[in-house]
Amino acid sequence: MTTYAKNKVIIQSHDDKTTQVLSGLDFSTFQLTITKNEAYQLDFTANDDGSVGFNLLTVENIVIYDGQKYVIKQVTDDNTDGKHTITVTAMHIFYQLNNIFQFNVKTGDNSFTLTQALKFLFNGVSGGYSYRINGTFNSSKTLTDFGNTSVVEGLSTLKDAFNVYAIVPDNMTINLYDEKSYVKKTYKAFRYRHDTSSMQLQYDSSTMVNRVQAVSTAETPAFKPFIVQDNDSINKWGVHDGARVESDSITDTNAMKTLASQSFILEPTISITVVSTENDGVAIGEQWHVLLPDSALSTAVEVVSVVTMPLATTAVQVTLNNNRSNFLDAQRVKSEDLKQASGKSSMPMWVIGEV
Known part of the structure; x- marks a missing residue:
């Protein structure tokens, strides 16, 4: 494949007969979104400069950026106050495999x-x-x-x-x-107020599962349906039922317990989003540390999503993985903060779950 400069956006007809640089691109709108196992997408707006490249902005034509091909899937052709623009959403050519x-x-x-x-x-x-x-x-x-x-x-x-x-x-x-x-350790860190202007921690218990029913679906069931549960998680968070787990081949109840427990999500998840100036230095699959000095949070995280405006700004929005160890690190910090706040307060405190 032909190599193109990273700051060039190329438009190609779907029959490969015409290839042109997009000269009318509004650099401030050019956004690249990469999310593990989910999204590889370009979004941008171009101004009508009468060029061949602009007139190639139609569905199913190809956008080439940084050596990768994206297929135009959505086009908004806008005429407002005498200005003609086209806004494009293009998906990585991988997603043609949907069809x-x-x-x-x-x-x-x-x-x-x-x-x-x-x-x-x-x-x-x-x-x-x-x-x-x-x-x-x-x-x-x-x-x-x-x-x-x-x-x-x-x-x-x-x-x-x-x-x-x-x-x-x-x-x-x-x-x-x-x-x-896949995961690459970098020994780099996002430090709030140092190279990270914004840091958000989002907690979510909606996907928790700590109890399921195990069922044999063989023609002659190998065992009666039974419950598999994690008592530590239930004692801590209450019961969170999941869909029943079935097998038509397992005959041993211990093996069935092992299979059923694989569907457990025993803790709430945590998703960490940061805004960093490390535009070219962040890629999905890398492992970084997140440091939040004010609360002493330090946890190793995997980059799972990167949203950049690579032609207009050095800022990058990064979403980091939400695994159990990250949640426990954050909970440890919150427990310490709660102890300190309780010690400072002379007023009675409400405790969640107790009256």
């Missing part, structure tokens, strides 16, 4: 390795797409009636079945990673 299907089906229950499942999913798929496995996925999994699906939906099925940590497109090559191969 490319594997129509064949492996009927019934079939055992696959990840390599075998990907080979089946991509067999005969048009468009020149390929895949690459990064890391170790040794175990085989049983997939039921696998096929008759878009490739993106098929990849989602494999992600869940094989515990694929991240799916990252590189143009038409789809990379699948285990956690060890």
Whole structure:
């Protein structure tokens, strides 16, 4: 593929016959959003300068930026007060796989390795797409009636079945990673008021699960339905039921308990969002530290989303992962803050959950 300067935005017709630099781009509107396993997207507005590039801004044409191809999916053609602009949303070319299907089906229950499942999913798929496995996925999994699906939906099925940590497109090559191969330690830190102007911590208990029902769905059930629960989490947070866990092949109740417990989310999650000046120095998959000196919070976090305006500003909005260790670090700090606040107050205090 032709190499283009990073600060150039190229527009290409979907038949590859016409390629032009977008000279009318409003740099202040150019936004790149990358979120792990979710979004690879460009948004921008261009002014009508009569150029070929401007007139190529129509759906299904290609935007090329920083070596990656994005397909224009939404266009707003705006004429206001004598000014003609076009606003564009373009999705990474990976998402064309939403509209490319594997129509064949492996009927019934079939055992696959990840390599075998990907080979089946991509067999005969048009468009020149390929895949690459990064890391170790040794175990085989049983997939039921696998096929008759878009490739993106098929990849989602494999992600869940094989515990694929991240799916990252590189143009038409789809990379699948285990956690060890994906997360990169940087030994860098976001320090509030030093290189980070804004830091938000969002807590969420809505996804918690600490009790489920285990059910055998074999033709002759191997055991009666029973409850699997985590008592420590229930004692701390109350009961949070999840969907029942079924298996038509497990006959041992201990093995079923292990399977059921894999659906647990025992603590609330925490999502940390920061605004940093480290524009070129932040990428998804990197591990940073977050430091909030006023409350002594220090926790290791993975960058899961980056939103940048790379052609207009050095500021970058970064969302960091919400795992159990991050939540416990934050809770430790909040407990200390509560103790200090309680010691300073001479007024009676309300305690949540008690009257």
